[in-house]
Structure formats: structure tokens, C-alpha cells
Amino acid sequence: MTPPKRTPQELLASWVVARSSSAAADWFLGQLEGLKTSPSDKDIYLALGYATRKLGKGDLDLKPEERAAAAAARPHWDPSDWSIDQAARLAFVLAGQTRDGAAFKARLETLFNTADVWELIAFYRGLPLYPNAAQHVARAREGTRSAMQPIFEAVAHRNPFPMEQFDENAWNHMVLKALFIGSKLAPIQGLDERANPRLMRMLCDYAHERWAAQRPVAAELWRCVGPHADAAAIDDLARVLGTGETLQRQAAALALSAARHPDAERHLRGVPDLSEAVRAQKVTWTDIARG
Amino acid sequence: MFLDSHTHMVSRTTDDYERMAAAGVVACIEPAFWLGQPRTNVGSYIDYLSLICGFERFRAGQFGLRHYCTVGLNPKEANNEELAEAVLAILPRYALKEGVVAIGELGYDEQTALEDKYFRAQLELAKELALPVMIHTPHRDKRQGTLRSMAVALEHKLDPSFVVIDHNNEETVREVLDRGFWAAFSIYPFTKMGNERMVEIVRSYGAERIFCDSACDWGVSDPLAVPKTAELMRRGGISEAAIEKVTYRNPLAAYGKSGQIKEDDWLNPPPIDQRTLYMGNSVLRGGQTPKVGIAPEAGSTALGDLKIV
Numbered sequence: 001m002t003p004p005k006r007t008p009q010e011l012l013a014s015w016v017v018a019r020s021s022s023a024a025a026d027w028f029l030g031q032l033e034g035l036k037t038s039p040s041d042k043d044i045y046l047a048l049g050y051a052t053r054k055l056g057k058g059d060l061d062l063k064p065e066e067r068a069a070a071a072a073a074r075p076h077w078d079p080s081d082w083s084i085d086q087a088a089r090l091a092f093v094l095a096g097q098t099r100d101g102a103a104f105k106a107r108l109e110t111l112f113n114t115a116d117v118w119e120l121i122a123f124y125r126g127l128p129l130y131p132n133a134a135q136h137v138a139r140a141r142e143g144t145r146s147a148m149q150p151i152f153e154a155v156a157h158r159n160p161f162p163m164e165q166f167d168e169n170a171w172n173h174m175v176l177k178a179l180f181i182g183s184k185l186a187p188i189q190g191l192d193e194r195a196n197p198r199l200m201r202m203l204c205d206y207a208h209e210r211w212a213a214q215r216p217v218a219a220e221l222w223r224c225v226g227p228h229a230d231a232a233a234i235d236d237l238a239r240v241l242g243t244g245e246t247l248q249r250q251a252a253a254l255a256l257s258a259a260r261h262p263d264a265e266r267h268l269r270g271v272p273d274l275s276e277a278v279r280a281q282k283v284t285w286t287d288i289a290r291g
Numbered sequence: 292m293f294l295d296s297h298t299h300m301v302s303r304t305t306d307d308y309e310r311m312a313a314a315g316v317v318a319c320i321e322p323a324f325w326l327g328q329p330r331t332n333v334g335s336y337i338d339y340l341s342l343i344c345g346f347e348r349f350r351a352g353q354f355g356l357r358h359y360c361t362v363g364l365n366p367k368e369a370n371n372e373e374l375a376e377a378v379l380a381i382l383p384r385y386a387l388k389e390g391v392v393a394i395g396e397l398g399y400d401e402q403t404a405l406e407d408k409y410f411r412a413q414l415e416l417a418k419e420l421a422l423p424v425m426i427h428t429p430h431r432d433k434r435q436g437t438l439r440s441m442a443v444a445l446e447h448k449l450d451p452s453f454v455v456i457d458h459n460n461e462e463t464v465r466e467v468l469d470r471g472f473w474a475a476f477s478i479y480p481f482t483k484m485g486n487e488r489m490v491e492i493v494r495s496y497g498a499e500r501i502f503c504d505s506a507c508d509w510g511v512s513d514p515l516a517v518p519k520t521a522e523l524m525r526r527g528g529i530s531e532a533a534i535e536k537v538t539y540r541n542p543l544a545a546y547g548k549s550g551q552i553k554e555d556d557w558l559n560p561p562p563i564d565q566r567t568l569y570m571g572n573s574v575l576r577g578g579q580t581p582k583v584g585i586a587p588e589a590g591s592t593a594l595g596d597l598k599i600v
Contacts, residue, residue, distance in 0.1 A: 042383060049387025053550065057563065083563065114337060114381070116344040116388040117568060148349045150567035 008073050008129045012091040015066060019084050020055055027054050028088055035095040041107075047092050048111070048119065052085045057118075060084055076160035076189060077128055086122040094129060101132045112139060117148060124154035127161040137165050144174045149181055156188055163190025172199040175224060176206060185220040186289030192227070200228040204236050219244075219251035219288050226255030234263045241267060241274075247291065249274060250283045292557075295319045295517045296542035297425075297457060297477055297504035300358065301347055307507070307514040308354035314518040314594060317557045318357040320504075320546060321347060322396045322425050324365050327509050333377035336364075340381075344388045352569040357557050359546070361395035361425050362386060369409040370400075379412055386420050392546040393417070395425025396457070399436045402429070407443070414447045423453045423548050428463065430482065437463045441470050455545050458483055458506070464492060468500060473545045477506035478516035478599050485600040486520040490527040498533035502541040519597045526597075 006014075013032060017025045031047040060082045062070070070077045079087070093111065097104050108130065112123055124143045130136055140162065143155035155162060156174055166174065171194050178185055185191055203221050210217045222240065225233050237259070240252040253274040256264040268275045277283045295311070298319040311319070321343050330336055343360040351358035362385040364378045385391065394417040399406050417424045424444065429436035437456060444454050451471035458477045459467060467474040476492065477483040489503055505516035513519065521538045525531070546552050560569050 045384045046387065052389060053387075057561070059563075114341060114384045116341075116390070117349055118389050120345070121567070148346060150349075 005072055006069065008070070008077065009091060009094040009097075011066070011069055011073055012087045012094070015060055015062065016055065016084055016088045016091065019058065019060070024054050028091075032091055032095055035092055041110075044092060044096070044107070044111075048089055051088045051092070052118070055084050055088050058084050060087055074128060076163075078158040078160075078189070079125075081158065082125065085118075086125060089119065089122045090126040090129060093123065093126060097131055101135065104131060105135050108136075109139065112142075117150070120146075120148075120151050121154045124151060125159065127155065127159060128164075133161070133165055136161075137170075140165065141170055144170070144177060149183060152177065152181065153183055153187075156183065158187050158189065160189050162188070163194055168196055168198065172196070172202055175199060176202055179203070179206065179218050179221055182218075184289050185218075185223060186286060191223065195224045195227045197228040197230070200225050200230070200233055204233050207236060217248075219247045219291075220285070222251045222255035223285050223288070226258035227260070229255065229259040229261050229264065231261065231263065234259065234261050234267070237264075238267045241271060247288060250277070251288045253278050254283060254285060254288065292317045293517045293521065293538045294542045295505050295507075295514070296455075296475065296502065296546060297322060297506045298514065299324060299506075299508035300351060301342060302509040303507060303514055305354065308351060308356060311514050311518075312355045314515050316356060316514075316517060318359065318552070319351065320392060320542070320552075321358060321360040322393075322427075323360065323362050324396050324427075324508075325367050329368055329371065330374060333374060333381060336374070336378050337381060340385045344385065344390065348390055349568055352564075355569075357552075357569070359390045359392045359552050361393040362388075362391055363394045363397050363413055363425075364409055365396050366398050366400040366406045366410065366427065366429070369406045370403055372405055375405065375409050379409065382413070382416060386416065386422060390551055391422070392549040392551045393423040393425045393455070394420075395455075396427035397424060398426040398440045399429050402432065402436055402439065410440075411443060411447060414444060414449060417453070418447065418449060421453075423455065423546055424449065425455050425457060428456060428458045430458075433458075433460070434462050438466060441467065441472060444472075445470070452545075453548055455542075457504070460484055461488065461492065464496060464501075468496065472500070473541065474501050475542070476501070476503045478503050478520050479506045479512050480599050481511070485598070486516065486523050487598060487600070489520050490524050490529065493524060493529055493533060493537055494527070498536040498541070500541065502537050502545070504542070513599055515594055516599055519594050519599060522594060523597050 016028055020028060035044055035047060060079065062080060067080060070079055096107055115123060127136055127140055140155050143151055146152050156178055162171060162174055203225050207217045207221060222237060229237065237252045237256050240248050244252060253271060256268050257278045293316045295316050298321055300319060300321050323340060323343060340362055348358040362382060364375055369375050394413050397410050397413050414424060426440050428440060455473040455475050456467045457475040459474045464474050476489055478486045478489055503517060503520050505514055506512060507514040517538050521534050524534045
């Protein structure tokens with residue numbers, strides 16, 4: 001039996017209630033009701049401020065059926081690593097979505113502009129849930145410009161918003177910045193689908209910069225190089241295949257196996273063991289990301 | 292372990308953070324204050340408060356220090372009425388942010404009517420939200436300003452155990468302690484307290500409700516003032532228990548009343564914070580190893596010249 005489809009806001013509220021004491025749940029539901037009916041600015045600031053105090057910052061730790069409900073309510077929505085207070089805060093923010101789009105956007109911007117670090121993480125994670133997605137692109141890009149890695153990752157990781165809304169330049173800079181600040185690529189949704197020749201070139205140039213400075217190059221970098229590799233990029237991959245450490249060589253083999261360039265196959269034939277491991281999926285990009 | 296309860300880290304360098312961590316400072320509190328020149332509009336206040344609740348907190352974490360702050364309109368800028376009204380309107384947005392341990396720095400500068408008005412309004416806000424208050428006592432006419440600050444706090448029915456009177460000296464400490472307030476001393480060269488004087492204060496008054504801080508900022512000041520003073524107290528024969536109170540336990544107890552600062556924050560940080568806000572390495576460029584502040588054995592750190600006069 002398929003349960004009736006519920007909105008993200010209903011799901012958030014149900015997850016919070018299920019994980020709270022009855023006193024905390026009463027507080028939460030009372031605030032939520034209040035925000036729906038009397039959306040004064042002070043009320044939402046105090047509700048957001050008290051959220052961690054009343055509900056704690058425990059992991060939401062969703063059950064498989066709850067994750068499935070999330071994906072059914074909003075395709076690609078992945079709240080698997082959210083905390084209870086984040087769910088509560090976003091339920092509070094979304095309680096104002098009955099207002100028209102401009103008013104919702106204006107209030108959300110004010111909340112962003114006066115947020116602490118933990119609130120920023122919550123608000124950026126909420127991007128895929130806000131009405132009128134296109135209105136929030138500039139804000140999302142602001143998040144990817146942050147000097148705080150957890151803020152950057154709130155937009156970039158386990159979040160469908162960038163793959164759905166970012167233009168090519170924004171996308172490419174997000175991926176490059178992830179590497180630049182030592183963040184993982186694997187949790188970025190749409191990484192393979194949105195690979196493109198310009199990004200391939202940016203990443204190869206970045207690898208050359210790192211090599212010139214004798215700094216290490218993250219093995220994940222080659223993931224977005226493979227599918228669009230040109231002759232020069234194939235040479236770079238061949239270099240990694242020939243000289244890199246095991247993880248690097250595995251990454252180069254994975255990238256070459258995804259390449260459409262005719263020379264890719266020739267280089268792979270030179271490393272039959274690695275090629276076989278890739279073909280048999282004994283090595284995947286998930287393994288590379290794990291390091 | 293040391294807690295420096297008054298630091299303006301936005302004015303300090305990464306070298307300072309490294310030296311503080313190496314000297315055993317595990318946490319610092321950044322009171323909202325002016326910038327050395329007056330702000331001209333509420334927007335710059337918003338960005339400043341966001342900075343001390345945001346990036347500065349994050350930055351400190353990368354060097355192994357926990358960072359907290361206080362929010363409030365300082366007495367100097369209370370004299371700009373248009374600005375003051377606007378700041379009072381946005382303060383409730385910040386007062387409950389994570390890591391906000393008090394409303395402050397409040398109090399008097401020249402003891403004007405406007406200073407008095409906004410001091411009182413913010414005392415009421417602190418009372419409403421059950422937050423401690425940090426009071427900056429004035430540089431000039433200090434004794435009268437201190438007495439007046441306490442009288443007004445009591446008039447507004449604040450519990451003195453929720454109120455820290457900062458920048459004390461030999462002339463103010465007795466009355467502050469007698470009234471049940473916390474007495475903080477800023478070890479700050481030339482204009483506030485020297486640390487040899489601080490040793491004598493502790494010798495005379497004991498360690499109950501007394502603590503010291505560096506008040507390090509953009510002026511000539513010393514972010515190692517607390518560990519240096521601890522060492523000077525040790526050499527002066529003050530007991531370890533008293534030193535711990537003055538440089539760690541007492542400020543923790545005072546600001547801990549906010550519920551926003553506790554020992555577990557640095558002794559047993561939750562995993563999520565280790566991953567996001569604390570001891571990561573994104574301020575460190577190009578493969579540097581994060582410096583994790585592990586308190587050294589007493590006296591093992593090269594603190595240089597200990598005296599601050």
C-alpha cells in the first residue's frame with residue numbers, strides 16, 4: 001500500500017515530532033501553528049533562536065522509509081545527514097510560504113543576512129524546498145563563495161539545487177572550488193550529468209598548476225575530466241596512469257574508461273589489471289572519494 | 292586551560308590564534324564593541340554582529356579555539372540616536388544565536404542621557420531572555436560610572452550573579468564584590484590593569500567572583516595576557532585553585548548562565564562540530580596541518596616577558 005504523498009513541510013514536522021519529547025514536540029507544533037497564522041518577524045526570530053535550545057542538535061537519522069518519502073515528496077531531496085534542529089528551522093521557514101513569492105523571498109534573505117553559522121547551514125540545505133527556485137540562485141551562489149567550508153558544502157553536497165539551477169559557469173566554479181578547499185566531489189549531485197568541456201579544461205589547468213607547485217592533486221578531479229577529455233587531457237591522464245600512486249592510477253583508469261577520445265582505449269590496454277578492475281566495478285568513484 | 296572572556300579577535304591575526312592555542316587558551320569571548328571609529332548606519336552593525344557570530348567563530352575553530360560572543364549596542368555609539376534605535380530593533384535577531392553568551396558591552400562612556408536610555412533598554416532585553424550582561428565600565432570618571440552602572444542594573448531587578456562588571460581596578464573592586472556582581476579585570480597595558488597589580492588584587496580579595504581577561508583589540512594589547520597573568524600568579528605564590536578560578540572557572544560560571552558555553556564544547560566536542568566548525572583546516576592553505584590547541588604543562592610555554600604594565 002502506498003502511503004499518501006506528503007509535502008516536505010509535513011515530513012519535516014513529522015520527523016521532528018517523532019524525535020522529540022512530548023514537551024519539546026508541543027513547543028515545536030505551537031510555534032509552527034503560530035508562524036502559519038501570525039507571521040510576525042519577532043516570532044520567527046525567537047522560534048529559530050530557541051530551536052537548538054528546545055530540540056537539541058541530534059542527528060535526524062532517517063529510516064529508509066522516511067528517506068523514500070523525502071525523495072517522493074521532492075525528487076533528489078536528500079536529508080540523510082540533517083539534524084533535528086535543521087528540520088525544525090526549515091519547517092519554521094516554510095511555514096511562511098503561504099505568503100506570496102516576493103514576501104517569502106524577502107524574509108528569507110533577511111534570515112540569511114542575520115544568520116549564525118549553524119543557521120546558515122540549515123537555510124542553505126533548505127534551498128531545494130523553497131518556492132520559486134530561480135529566485136534563489138544568487139543566494140545559492142553566495143553560499144558557494146563562502147570562506148566557511150561547511151557553508152559551501154551545505155549548498156554543494158547532497159543538494160539537488162545546483163544541478164537543477166546553476167548555469168555552466170556557476171556549476172564549474174562550484175566543482176573547482178570544492179577541490180580548491182579540499183572538499184569531496186562525490187556528494188555533489190549531478191556530477192557526471194553536468195560534466196562539460198569547459199570544466200574539463202579548468203580542472204586540467206588546475207592540475208597543472210598543482211603539479212608546477214609540487215602540490216598533490218585530488219584523485220577525484222579526474223572524474224569530471226574523463227567524459228570530455230581532449231588530446232591534452234588524455235595525455236594528463238596517461239601521465240597519472242604512469243606515475244601516480246595507486247589511488248591516482250585507479251582514478252585515471254576510471255576517467256579513461258569514461259572518455260570518448262579514441263586514444264583512451266590504447267592507454268587502458270597498457271594496464272590490463274586496472275582496466276579489468278574498472279570494468280568489473282571493483283573500483284568506483286565512491287572508492288576514490290573515500291581515499 | 293584558560294578562558295579569555297574578553298577578546299576582539301576580529302582585530303587579531305592568525306599568529307595570535309596560534310600563540311593563544313599554544314599557551315593553553317581553549318576558548319575566547321568576543322564582546323560586541325565599536326570599531327575604533329563610529330559606525331554610520333545599522334547595516335554595518337548587522338554585518339559586524341553576523342561576523343562575530345559567523346566567520347570569526349569559524350576562524351577561531353580552525354586554530355583549536357572555541358569562540359563565543361556578546362551582542363549589544365556599546366555606550367559610545369548609543370549617542371547616535373538614529374543608529375541606536377535601529378540597532379535596538381535588530382538586537383533580538385542576534386540575542387539567541389548560538390554562542391551568544393551575554394548582552395554587552397553595555398554601560399556608560401560619558402554618562403549621557405542617551406547612553407542611559409539604551410543601557411536600560413538592553414538590560415530589559417537581557418532580563419527578558421535570561422541572558423547575562425557584560426558591563427564595560429568607563430575609562431573616565433570610572434568609579435562613579437561603575438557605581439551608577441550597578442545601581443541601574445539593580446533598579447531594573449537584574450540578578451547580580453548574571454552581571455559581569457569589566458575593566459575593574461583597585462578603586463572599584465570592593466564595591467563590585469560587595470554588591471554580588473562578577474568583577475572582571477582587563478590586563479591591558481597603559482590604560483587598564485597591569486598584571487602585577489592583578490596578582491595583588493587576588494592576594495587581597497581572593498578568587499571568588501574575580502577573573503581576568505586580555506581585552507585584546509586593535510590597540511597595543513596582549514592576547515596572551517591571561518596565561519601570562521596565570522604564570523605571574525603562580526610565581527607570586529597564588530594557589531593553583533585560585534589561579535584556575537581567576538583564569539578559567541569564574542568566567543565559565545558567569546557566562547555559562549547563558550547555557551551557551553560549557554566545558555564539553557572543547558573537552559568533548561560533538562562530532563558534527565569537529566566536522567564543521569572546529570579544528571577543520573580551511574583557513575590553513577595548501578597542506579598545512581591544523582594546529583590543535585592542547586594545553587601545555589604549566590610553565591612549559593615560552594610566554595616571553597610576563598609582565599604587562
